[in-house]
Amino acid sequence: MENSITKSKNIKEVDINKPKFTVKEFKRQWILVAISAVYVVYGIIFYYLPLAGWIMAFQHFVYAKGITGSKWVGLDKFKFLFNDKTFLMVIRNTFAMGVLNLFFSTIVAIAFAILLNEVRTRWFKKSIQTISYLPHFLSWIIVVAIVHDALTSTGIINEILMKVGILKQPYAFLGDPKLFWGIVTFSNLWKETGWNAIIYLAAITSIDPCLYESASIDGAGRFQKMLYVTLPGLRPTIMILLLMNMGNVLNAGFELQYLLGNGLVQNVSRTIDIYILDWALDARNLDYSLGTAAGIFKTVVSMTFILGSNYIAKKRGDERLF
Amino acid sequence: MAQIEEVSFERIKHKKKMATEDLIFYIFNTLFLLLFALVTLYPILNTLAYSFNEGNDAVRGGIHLLPRKWSLRSYHEILFERPGIRVGAKITVLRTILGTLTSLAANALLSFILSRKKFLFKSSLSLFWIITMYASGGMIPVLILFRYLHLTSSFWVYIIPGMVSAFNVMVMRTYMQGIPDSLEEAAQLEGAGYMRVFVSIITPLCKPVYATIALFVAVYHWNSWFDAMLYNRFDPQYTTLQYELMKLLDSVSATTGASSSSAAQMTQANANTITPITVRAAATIATMAPIVALYPFLQRYFVTGLTIGGVKE
Numbered sequence: 001m002e003n004s005i006t007k008s009k010n011i012k013e014v015d016i017n018k019p020k021f022t023v024k025e026f027k028r029q030w031i032l033v034a035i036s037a038v039y040v041v042y043g044i045i046f047y048y049l050p051l052a053g054w055i056m057a058f059q060h061f062v063y064a065k066g067i068t069g070s071k072w073v074g075l076d077k078f079k080f081l082f083n084d085k086t087f088l089m090v091i092r093n094t095f096a097m098g099v100l101n102l103f104f105s106t107i108v109a110i111a112f113a114i115l116l117n118e119v120r121t122r123w124f125k126k127s128i129q130t131i132s133y134l135p136h137f138l139s140w141i142i143v144v145a146i147v148h149d150a151l152t153s154t155g156i157i158n159e160i161l162m163k164v165g166i167l168k169q170p171y172a173f174l175g176d177p178k179l180f181w182g183i184v185t186f187s188n189l190w191k192e193t194g195w196n197a198i199i200y201l202a203a204i205t206s207i208d209p210c211l212y213e214s215a216s217i218d219g220a221g222r223f224q225k226m227l228y229v230t231l232p233g234l235r236p237t238i239m240i241l242l243l244m245n246m247g248n249v250l251n252a253g254f255e256l257q258y259l260l261g262n263g264l265v266q267n268v269s270r271t272i273d274i275y276i277l278d279w280a281l282d283a284r285n286l287d288y289s290l291g292t293a294a295g296i297f298k299t300v301v302s303m304t305f306i307l308g309s310n311y312i313a314k315k316r317g318d319e320r321l322f
Numbered sequence: 323m324a325q326i327e328e329v330s331f332e333r334i335k336h337k338k339k340m341a342t343e344d345l346i347f348y349i350f351n352t353l354f355l356l357l358f359a360l361v362t363l364y365p366i367l368n369t370l371a372y373s374f375n376e377g378n379d380a381v382r383g384g385i386h387l388l389p390r391k392w393s394l395r396s397y398h399e400i401l402f403e404r405p406g407i408r409v410g411a412k413i414t415v416l417r418t419i420l421g422t423l424t425s426l427a428a429n430a431l432l433s434f435i436l437s438r439k440k441f442l443f444k445s446s447l448s449l450f451w452i453i454t455m456y457a458s459g460g461m462i463p464v465l466i467l468f469r470y471l472h473l474t475s476s477f478w479v480y481i482i483p484g485m486v487s488a489f490n491v492m493v494m495r496t497y498m499q500g501i502p503d504s505l506e507e508a509a510q511l512e513g514a515g516y517m518r519v520f521v522s523i524i525t526p527l528c529k530p531v532y533a534t535i536a537l538f539v540a541v542y543h544w545n546s547w548f549d550a551m552l553y554n555r556f557d558p559q560y561t562t563l564q565y566e567l568m569k570l571l572d573s574v575s576a577t578t579g580a581s582s583s584s585a586a587q588m589t590q591a592n593a594n595t596i597t598p599i600t601v602r603a604a605a606t607i608a609t610m611a612p613i614v615a616l617y618p619f620l621q622r623y624f625v626t627g628l629t630i631g632g633v634k635e
Contacts, residue, residue, distance in 0.1 A: 019439075019440045019441070019442055021442055025440070025442065026442065029438075029440065029441060029442065029516065031515065031516050031517060032435050032438060032441055032516055033442070033443070035431065035435060036435055036443060036447055039432055039435075039447070039486065040447070040450065042485075042486060043450060043451065043454060043486070045467075045471075046467075046482075046483050046486075047453075047454040047458075047459075048454075049459070049463075049467055050458070050459020050460065050463040050464045050467055051457060051458075051459045051463070052459075052463075053459050053460075053462075053463025053464075053466060053467060054459065054460075054463065056462070056463065056466070061466075063466070063469070112358070115351055115354065115355065116355065118347070118348075118351055119351065119352070119355065124352070124355075127359075128355045128358070128359055130618065130621065131359045131362050131363060132358065132359070132362060134362065134366075134614065134617065135362060137541050137545075137613045137617055138545070138610055138613065139544075139545035139546075139547070139564050139567075139609070140545075141545075141547060141564050141567050141568045141571060142567070142606050142609065142610055144571065145369070145567075145571050145602060145603075145606050146365040146366070146369065146606075147365075148571070149365065149368065149369065149372075149599075149603075150365055150368075152383075153383070154381075154382070154383020154384065155383070156364070156365075156368065156386075159383075159384070190361070190362070194362070221343070222343070222344065222347060247456060255548065259568065259571065273461065276460070276461050276462060277461065277552075279462070280461060280462050280465060280552075281552075281555075288462050288465075288466060291460075291461065291462040292460060292462045292463055295459070295460025295461060295462060295463070296460065298460065299457060299458060299459075299460060302456070303456060303457065306456060
């Protein structure tokens with residue numbers, strides 16, 4: 001048996017290697033099976049039981065009565081949700097900020113990686129890169145504190161704008177609903193650009209140098225090489241990262257918006273997660289069922305996004321996730 | 323690779339293509355990257371300056387890279403006068419150490435099982451965990467479940483639920499799959515069981531990926547505050563450092579944040595009762611200090627880890 005496996009390995013790896021289910025084989029690897037069983041129990045408790053908790057969305061769930069004792073209400077919670085103006089608003093906010101973030105973080109990270117790759121002085125390149133991914137390791141709380149300090153009336157942004165003469169008085173940036181999405185997008189860029197660029201830098205170094213050689217022999221300049229060699233070389237990486245992040249578009253809005261938002265901008269700052277959290281924490285109108293229903297909506301939309309973009313990628317012959 | 327690039331670069335140079343256009347590009351590129359570094363570093367250095375400034379003086383603003391009126395008062399306050407921060411620091415250190423160790427062990431063992439080519443339930447168990455990456459029950463069912471399990475109002479809510487992460491398992495599994503099977507087969511011929519293979523053969527070879535995952539998990543634990551708020555809101559003995567920092571931030575932004583719009587006078591009047599901006603700055607610096615101090619040494623680990631996890635996945 002050993003022999004047949006090694007022989008056929010070169011031809012088709014996955015299928016041939018699939019072990020045959022025999023009692024002997026089972027006994028040989030009983031320890032693996034036993035440990036896996038523990039992991040399955042753990043996974044069921046912490047990942048699958050919450051999915052079963054979705055039935056709460058079809059009840060008027062009261063904690064003291066439990067799932068068995070709470071009253072069933074059918075689709076009432078969903079009906080309420082889609083008639084709730086606030087819910088429609090938070091969906092808009094979540095999508096808008098998620099898409100803005102995905103779009104700008106991808107473009108800026110690629111641009112940063114390409115520019116950094118052009119640097120020939122090793123120590124300079126290394127130092128810039130080291131500095132660039134430091135913010136990734138700071139918590140959102142710290143990032144929000146920093147953004148907040150920069151934008152207050154005595155902060156650096158107001159100071160610069162007043163010195164240059166654009167502003168006469170300090171401007172309340174964090175209280176302006178028109179600026180909130182921009183501030184959120186920029187904060188995300190500040191924290192993650194360097195980190196996101198790592199993977200693109202790795203992909204650039206794996207592009208065949210001969211391509212650059214022949215491009216310059218053909219008379220391509222620096223910018224043409226960036227455009228026609230580097231960017232196409234990055235295409236598979238860009239596609240797969242976009243795919244992976246598509247499913248996260250709705251997840252992109254929680255900590256930053258929760259911490260940075262305030263009463264003045266709540267119509268543009270609140271996201272689905274914040275909406276859910278309000279139903280779970282606000283003691284006066286506690287409604288676990290509504291929060292669960294909103295959570296179901298979010299998960300279902302995310303799944304649709306992932307499967308949809310994966311399907312499109314498959315049709316177009318690009319890289320895909322599964 | 324780098325050599326080849328340099329050679330090609332040299333050749334271009336010899337062809338005297340290093341024209342003024344290139345020179346201009348280099349200058350602008352360097353300036354741009356310097357600006358990028360400045361935008362990244364300035365806020366951090368600014369916070370540092372604030373943390374060493376005297377509290378009432380700092381409210382006037384206008385502090386840049388150096389404090390105007392030196393004072394260690396803020397650090398004294400966060401270290402000795404705020405019990406919440408001390409408890410938070412203790413819990414955070416504890417959960418970072420314990421959480422990282424348990425999570426690393428749990429993820430490594432599962433990755434080991436999933437990377438065995440002959441494991442009978444390999445594909446079904448993989449699928450079981452991959453599903454958990456995409457389908458989540460959501461915030462509220464998890465909260466209710468934890469209450470039923472008596473995980474809320476306890477320290478263990480930080481450790482047990484997040485112990486196995488499918489994403490980290492996939493990264494580790496990819497790495498382990500790259501280890502030649504012949505090593506395992508040789509050990510098994512010598513009579514080693516699976517656990518022996520895991521501990522004595524796979525683990526020593528996986529040090530780089532273990533370091534990467536440990537780093538990710540440790541940073542996650544160090545930076546987390548949301549679980550403290552959601553599950554242990556009424557239990558100050560289980561608060562975390564970042565959650566305490568968040569409360570400080572809230573008390574500052576509730577006043578100075580609104581000051582520019584509506585409550586300017588109120589801020590002046592309340593200047594002594596609210597948390598001074600310098601105390602918050604000191605807490606911010608203290609919270610980020612361990613990460614900033616350690617991370618240059620850990621750099622190579624997370625770069626390799628990300629490349630394994632991202633590109634190959």
